[in-house]
Amino acid sequence: MTNTKLTEKDLKVIEFKRICNECGQVWHSLKNREDALKKEENDSACQTSLMACSCRPEATAQYNRNKMAAQTDLNSMKKCPKCGSTNFKETEITFDSYEKRKQSSN
Numbered sequence: 001m002t003n004t005k006l007t008e009k010d011l012k013v014i015e016f017k018r019i020c021n022e023c024g025q026v027w028h029s030l031k032n033r034e035d036a037l038k039k040e041e042n043d044s045a046c047q048t049s050l051m052a053c054s055c056r057p058e059a060t061a062q063y064n065r066n067k068m069a070a071q072t073d074l075n076s077m078k079k080c081p082k083c084g085s086t087n088f089k090e091t092e093i094t095f096d097s098y099e100k101r102k103q104s105s106n
């Protein structure tokens with residue numbers, strides 16, 4: 001997917017609202033952020049950067065650290081920040097930033 005043209009859909013902000021079933025803690029997470037982290041987690045070193053090939057072991061090590069950080073971030077979003085439980089209810093909230101932009105430009 002190399003289409004860089006912004007569509008109406010791309011301008012929508014989707015947020016997950018999560019409620020812990022154990023302690024009732026509520027937290028939010030942006031879908032875009034999670035998608036970006038998932039992508040970072042799945043990309044191979046050479047796809048992400050030509051600099052990070054096996055000829056540059058230190059770059060690969062740096063890449064692996066970034067990948068681990070992405071994994072840790074992603075995991076922390078999928079558990080309760082208060083009690084650490086992964087037993088939560090998830091609701092998807094969509095903000096129509098496209099509509100807001102249209103209004104503010106008038």
Ligand SMILES: [Zn+2]
Pocket residue numbers: 020021022023024025080081082083084085
């Ligand atoms: Zn909790």
